[in-house]
Amino acid sequence: MMASEQFESSLEFAMQMDREDKLAEYRSKFFIPEGKNRKEQLYFTGNSLGLQPKSVINHIEQELKDWKNLGVEGHFHGKNPWFYYHHFFKSEANVVGAKEQEVVVMNNLTVNLHLLLVSFYRPTKQRYKIIMEAGAFPSDMYVIESQVKHHGFTYDEAVIEVKPKEGEHHLRDEDILNIINENKDELALVFFSGVQYYTGQAFDMPAITKAAHDAGALAGFDLAHAAGNLLLKLHDWDVDFAAWCTYKYMNSGPGGVSGIFVHEKHGNNPDTPRFAGWWGHKEDDRFMMRRGFIPEPGAAGWQLSNAPVMTMAVHKASLELFDEVGMEALVEKGKRLNAYLEYIVKKAQDENPALEFEIITPDSRGCQLSMLTNENGKRLFDYLTDNDVIADWREPNVIRLAPVPFYNSFRDIYDFGSLLSSFS
Numbered sequence: 001m002m003a004s005e006q007f008e009s010s011l012e013f014a015m016q017m018d019r020e021d022k023l024a025e026y027r028s029k030f031f032i033p034e035g036k037n038r039k040e041q042l043y044f045t046g047n048s049l050g051l052q053p054k055s056v057i058n059h060i061e062q063e064l065k066d067w068k069n070l071g072v073e074g075h076f077h078g079k080n081p082w083f084y085y086h087h088f089f090k091s092e093a094n095v096v097g098a099k100e101q102e103v104v105v106m107n108n109l110t111v112n113l114h115l116l117l118v119s120f121y122r123p124t125k126q127r128y129k130i131i132m133e134a135g136a137f138p139s140d141m142y143v144i145e146s147q148v149k150h151h152g153f154t155y156d157e158a159v160i161e162v163k164p165k166e167g168e169h170h171l172r173d174e175d176i177l178n179i180i181n182e183n184k185d186e187l188a189l190v191f192f193s194g195v196q197y198y199t200g201q202a203f204d205m206p207a208i209t210k211a212a213h214d215a216g217a218l219a220g221f222d223l224a225h226a227a228g229n230l231l232l233k234l235h236d237w238d239v240d241f242a243a244w245c246t247y248k249y250m251n252s253g254p255g256g257v258s259g260i261f262v263h264e265k266h267g268n269n270p271d272t273p274r275f276a277g278w279w280g281h282k283e284d285d286r287f288m289m290r291r292g293f294i295p296e297p298g299a300a301g302w303q304l305s306n307a308p309v310m311t312m313a314v315h316k317a318s319l320e321l322f323d324e325v326g327m328e329a330l331v332e333k334g335k336r337l338n339a340y341l342e343y344i345v346k347k348a349q350d351e352n353p354a355l356e357f358e359i360i361t362p363d364s365r366g367c368q369l370s371m372l373t374n375e376n377g378k379r380l381f382d383y384l385t386d387n388d389v390i391a392d393w394r395e396p397n398v399i400r401l402a403p404v405p406f407y408n409s410f411r412d413i414y415d416f417g418s419l420l421s422s423f424s
């Protein structure tokens with residue numbers, strides 16, 4: 001990460017950073033929403049809904065055209081035959097550091113978490129506990145709660161939440177690893193997010209996975225805020241399973257499809273238990289309409305339904321941009337943007353006593369800063385919103401900002417800093 005001494009809070013400096021930015025041209029490949037008073041909003045909510053790539057419409061039009069002209073024949077004779085549609089997402093594996101066969105794009109995130117837990121949370125009388133972070137995203141809490149109940153356990157019996165130490169905001173790696181070790185005789189699963197949605201903390205996934213395995217348990221991750229944001233190496237880290245949505249850092253539209261990862265050691269084992277549907281059946285005799293499910297090898301064997309082509313077309317457009325740029329370059333720029341944001345925010349705070357908040361995102365992070373505010377927080381947030389800053393407010397009192405390397409500029413951050421300086 002760039003040391004903050006290298007930064008300056010000046011328009012010239014920000015514009016110079018933009019000139020030197022090798023990814024600067026990508027901003028023009030996205031629609032930046034118009035502001036009330038500015039030509040373009042200061043959009044820092046790519047962690048919630050990424051902006052629309054301009055190429056999306058062509059990808060959707062292609063599928064509409066094939067449907068219009070070919071009807072059902074589009075399944076095999078369209079430009080991108082729908083029967084094979086999920087094959088066009090092989091490079092999704094590069095985004096999460098996996099082998100092609102270990103990843104498939106299907107359904108939505110919460111649905112996929114349930115499907116993966118059907119396979120990888122198989123509690124016994126002896127081993128039934130799940131360790132997760134306290135304050136997880138609500139959908140994940142409900143998923144885990146309903147899964148343990150489904151298996152006949154109460155939440156309190158089966159779920160161990162790792163909490164920050166008194167007076168701290170994020171988890172210490174050693175606390176997570178110790179709790180895993182302390183519960184090793186009863187532990188079935190460690191289920192964490194890759195990046196905590198509220199604090200922005202990025203967890204040490206390889207260490208957590210290793211500790212889970214040493215304890216005789218499995219390790220799975222919700223990568224909603226990590227996919228397209230962090231450099232991931234799911235295969236090498238030996239992660240058992242993971243899922244993510246594609247509409248946050250991956251810019252694939254509201255309610256967009258989800259990706260899953262199943263490590264090949266599970267994915268290539270046809271006996272790995274799962275809920276099945278025809279689209280996970282062996283592809284070459286899927287249309288034989290026979291009894292007896294034989295899974296496709298790899299993550300593809302977890303598919304249930306034929307591909308939702310329209311929403312996947314959006315993701316296809318976005319994935320092409322990831323293919324062009326690659327995660328290394330994105331992460332490199334993302335770190336610099338986020339470090340500049342932190343510098344600008346702290347500088348504004350030094351100079352303006354009206355800015356009463358604390359950055360709670362630790363150095364282990366992707367593109368996000370969470371600012372813990374006090375009773376003045378909502379007023380600051382409303383002021384920013386009135387000035388065309390799109391950030392988000394998370395109850396009870398956090399403002400989250402996520403600068404995204406594809407389309408945010410250093411100038412955006414400088415302008416944001418100027419607004420902070422004028423807050424009173």
Ligand SMILES: *Cc1c(COP(=O)(O)O)cnc(C)c1O
Pocket residue numbers: 108109110111137139140193197222224225245
């Ligand atoms: C955004 C997010 C979700 C959303 O789930 P959907 O099924 O896509 O609605 C779930 N979990 C986490 C951790 C998230 O950040």
